[in-house]
Amino acid sequence: MNKNQPLPWDHPRFRSWVAVARACQLMQSVLTRELASLDIKPPHLDILVNLYRFEGISQQELARKLLVGRSNMSMTLPQMEKRGLIERRGDAKDKRVLRLYLTPEGRNVAEEAMAIQTALIERSLSTTPIEQCHAMAESMEKIVLALQAENVEESESA
């Protein structure tokens, strides 16, 4: 049976991907620790960053960008609103959608959190040359496009 099925760790791409996944997981846990001083967690940071860039985005769009379900946003955003980080206002044209905005407090927290995250990334990737970073990003974006294409196919065929 082993002759028909070569072991995964013999595949170079498999080994590479395992390294990627481990690095991501570790990065996430370190980021969690470092964000604790601001009393937020990585998912909150992702939300703050996206609101920082895209003021007035809807919950749906935000969920799609973050690759999470709508229900996730429905659970998380009200908490952040209560903490005074964001604001939700109904859209005038379409009464279904809620548009999201940073409060001044939220903007401050976002900036501090982004500084922490940027420092962590710069520190971790400092020994990786820029061209290598770019090549990596390109590979990753190809993966994202490929997998998203698969998802679309699947949902269309359903």
Added chain:
Amino acid sequence: MNKNQPLPWDHPRFRSWVAVARACQLMQSVLTRELASLDIKPPHLDILVNLYRFEGISQQELARKLLVGRSNMSMTLPQMEKRGLIERRGDAKDKRVLRLYLTPEGRNVAEEAMAIQTALIERSLSTTPIEQCHAMAESMEKIVLALQAENVEESESA
């Protein structure tokens, strides 16, 4: 304030890392879908793969390899044992430790699951040249080492 704090998405390494994180997240969700046919989830696969490679590993060691807490293993492993995928036997020398083994059924599921994961990775990385994969893996392993070193420092200073 924006003059003092350049926006994160202007940092090339930041952008690169965001791409990595997104790819990981998507890969994870696709893998979750594809493993559904075997009625297991990515965490179970990680466990099976490690038991496949390292027969008789302890729960503690396994948790460390997977970067999760001991309690996680205490919750998950009994479930897998009930499903007949693994077996837990006490160590003769040290009555505290439980050593983990795959059942024949678990071995079969592990092989099928690894085939699925390998196929997914090969497919996703097929357009990325091997040398690029290797370079990526090297960068990621450096990150892992660097972050783990940080963790050690921190736990030692505590």
Added chain:
DNA sequence: ACTTTATTGTTCAACATTGAACATTATGGG
């Protein structure tokens, strides 16, 4: 205009994950 279909957000139950407190067993120093 009316009915059907799609979209947006919410709720809820199921499940996963975590960290702290705990019990048991080992190890080391008196």
Added chain:
DNA sequence: CCCATAATGTTCAATGTTGAACAATAAAGT
């Protein structure tokens, strides 16, 4: 031998995440 400390695994409460069912609104088809 006895006590203090450490290591291993378990339990539990708190929290996060998901998908399905639902309500309200919009868009499209008739």
